[in-house]
Amino acid sequence: xxxxxxxxxxxxxxxxxxxxxxxxxxxxxxxxxxxxxxxxxxxxxxxxxxxxxxxxxxxxxxxxxxxxxxxxxxxxxxxxxxxxxxxxxxxxxxxxxxxxxxxxx
Amino acid sequence: xxxxxxxxxxxxxxxxxxxxxxxxxxxxxxxxxxxxxxxxxxxxxxxxxxxxxxxxxxxxxxxxxxxxxxxxxxxxxxxxxxxxxxxxxxxxxxxxxxxxxxxxxxxxxxxxxxxxxxxxxxxxxxxxxxxxxxxxxxxxxxxxxxxxxxxxxxxxxxxxxxxxxxxxxxxxxxxxxxxxxxxxxxxxxxxxxxxxxxxxxxxxxxxxxxxxxxxxxxxxxxxxxxxxxxxxxxxxxxxxxxxxxxxxxxxxxxxxxxxxxxxxxxxxxxxxxxxxxxxxxxxxxxxxxxxxxxxxxxxxxxxxxxxxxxxxxxxxxxxxxxxxxx
Numbered sequence: 001x002x003x004x005x006x007x008x009x010x011x012x013x014x015x016x017x018x019x020x021x022x023x024x025x026x027x028x029x030x031x032x033x034x035x036x037x038x039x040x041x042x043x044x045x046x047x048x049x050x051x052x053x054x055x056x057x058x059x060x061x062x063x064x065x066x067x068x069x070x071x072x073x074x075x076x077x078x079x080x081x082x083x084x085x086x087x088x089x090x091x092x093x094x095x096x097x098x099x100x101x102x103x104x105x
Numbered sequence: 106x107x108x109x110x111x112x113x114x115x116x117x118x119x120x121x122x123x124x125x126x127x128x129x130x131x132x133x134x135x136x137x138x139x140x141x142x143x144x145x146x147x148x149x150x151x152x153x154x155x156x157x158x159x160x161x162x163x164x165x166x167x168x169x170x171x172x173x174x175x176x177x178x179x180x181x182x183x184x185x186x187x188x189x190x191x192x193x194x195x196x197x198x199x200x201x202x203x204x205x206x207x208x209x210x211x212x213x214x215x216x217x218x219x220x221x222x223x224x225x226x227x228x229x230x231x232x233x234x235x236x237x238x239x240x241x242x243x244x245x246x247x248x249x250x251x252x253x254x255x256x257x258x259x260x261x262x263x264x265x266x267x268x269x270x271x272x273x274x275x276x277x278x279x280x281x282x283x284x285x286x287x288x289x290x291x292x293x294x295x296x297x298x299x300x301x302x303x304x305x306x307x308x309x310x311x312x313x314x315x316x317x318x319x320x321x322x323x324x325x326x327x328x329x330x331x332x333x334x335x336x337x338x339x340x341x342x343x344x345x346x347x348x349x350x351x352x353x354x355x356x357x358x359x360x361x362x363x364x365x366x367x368x369x370x371x372x373x374x375x376x377x378x379x380x381x382x383x384x385x386x387x388x389x390x391x392x393x394x395x396x397x398x399x400x401x402x403x404x405x406x407x408x409x410x411x412x413x414x415x416x417x418x419x420x421x422x423x424x425x426x427x428x429x430x431x
Contacts, residue, residue: 022126025341025416027137029160029259032220042220042227043158043259047343048209091259093160096125096134099342100414102305103115103127 006051009036009068009085016080022098023074028082029091030070036085037066046090047071074099108279111293132276138256138289138297139420140268141427146249148229153221154429155289157262160255161219161226163207164339164422167199167377170245172233173347177390178369186401188371189393192322201248203384204337204422205377208345219252221259228252251423253339256289256297268429270296297428301419303338306330307412310385314408317391319400324389329382332417336424337378341416344376350387350409371404376413378422385413 018024028047032040037052052066070084072092082090112120113130125131137160143151153159165171175195177188207218220227228250235245256266265287274295277283281290288294310328317324332338349368375386392404 020126023414027160027162027255029158031158031259038215040215040220042222043161044209044215044218044220045160045162045207045343048215050209050215093137093257095137097302097416098126098305099416100305100307102302102416 006065006067009052009066011069011083012086014082015075016082016092016094017078018080018094019078020094020096020098022077022101024080025095025097025099026072026074026080027093027095028072030084031089031091034087034089035070036068036088038068043091109276111276132293133279135257135278135292136299138291138294139253139299140256140266140297140429141254142251142298142423142425143228143254143427144249144251144423144425145228145230148227148231150225150227153224153226155256155258155266156264157223157258158221158260159258161221162253162255162339163218163228164204164251164337165207165345166201166248166251166423167203167205167346168201168245168248169196169199170235171199171247171346172231172245173198177371180396183396184401186392186395186404189320189391190323191320191391192325194323194325194388199377202337202379203377204251204379205375206340206343206345207250208343218250219254221254226252226254249423251425253420258289266429268294268296270428298420298426300339303334303417303419304332305414305416307414308383308385309413310387310411312387312389312406312409312411314406315389316403316405317389318403319392321391321403323391324406325386327384327386328411329384330415331382332378333381334417334419334421336380337422339418339420339422340378340383341418342414344413346375346377348374348376350374370406372406374411378417383415383417385411387411 029043030046032038049069054063054065057064068085072082075081111132114120115127175190209215217231230250232244232246234242236243268288275283275291276293277286308330350370350372371390373388389406392401
């Protein structure tokens with residue numbers, strides 16, 4: 001029924017074990033030149049979702065676009081999970097400082 | 106090789122045997138180095154003086170014309186309701202003194218915010234159409250975009266950077282010569298600014314189960330933490346405004362994704378700061394008509410608790426400086 005449709009890109013997960021025992025502050029960035037359908041170069045902070053270029057979907061007879069996601073999250077107090085389309089390059093700064101229950105609360 | 110290390114313990118504790126997270130300062134670990142903060146009102150490209158890609162953290166200064174998606178996801182069928190958004194909140198979303206983390210998504214485009222390349226830093230405050238004067242579009246945008254630029258490279262580089270200022274306190278990583286090491290490889294270099302934690306805590310917003318009449322006005326609820334700094338501070342996590350509630354993440358406020366708009370759950374959540382407070386705001390919408398224009402009935406929202414584990418920094422959003430030249 002929609003004039004446009006969005007199709008989620010296939011996303012992949014990669015876990016990083018830091019063993020800090022707490023969910024840390026994380027600043028992470030993606031190399032846009034490696035990001036599927038972004039059409040951009042340079043580095044940008046994540047998380048975000050984005051749309052690839054529009055195309056005509058003959059099966060539906062409508063215009064459509066692929067929607068991608070680049071994000072991270074703390075799976076538990078020792079593990080961060082990065083999520084992105086295939087072959088995306090991400091660099092993250094992981095801080096010792098906990099996101100909560102820090103001594104200065 | 107032995108090396109000097111500066112350690113400062115949290116109040117009342119000894120540095121001996123202390124957990125790494127409990128130090129006020131421990132130069133065994135690298136401190137992030139901010140070499141510049143810059144605020145722009147329009148799309149701007151500035152030279153990258155470092156010559157390599159590095160981190161950039163952006164915040165939006167919001168106003169009544171800032172991008173804010175009021176639409177929901179496309180209904181799953183012809184008989185499902187569209188999102189209906191109305192009420193006083195639409196004319197008072199932001200007053201001009203609020204700041205939020207810039208997510209490319211929440212600002213409507215991947216092009217928004219800072220993109221760092223080898224030789225340039227592109228900072229974009231994108232315009233969007235907020236109305237029409239006859240057939241002529243009227244554009245709106247955020248008041249400004251403030252960006253903190255970090256010296257650490259996002260990958261390998263053999264570049265060196267020139268930083269002025271003396272005297273300087275430096276601590277190198279273990280086994281490295283502090284005199285020969287590039288500034289961005291030092292664990293501590295007093296010529297740069299860094300992130301300074303003011304407070305961490307949990308901010309909770311409790312939402313009751315409630316039913317909004319068909320085509321009724323939005324229900325708005327807000328929780329605040331009074332930081333009292335007198336200026337807008339940088340904060341973590343990278344929560345922003347106009348987030349789809351279903352992407353809130355786990356109960357730790359571990360913001361994993363910022364999908365704009367009201368989404369499938371007819372709700373949106375804002376996280377932002379001003380000079381006095383940190384805010385979580387929920388805006389719940391009602392049902393509109395279906396695809397045939399027929400009435401669909403009231404909408405019931407479930408009881409829900411939003412919890413944000415936040416870190417507020419002493420670093421001020423919009424306080425510009427350039428430590429490479431000054």
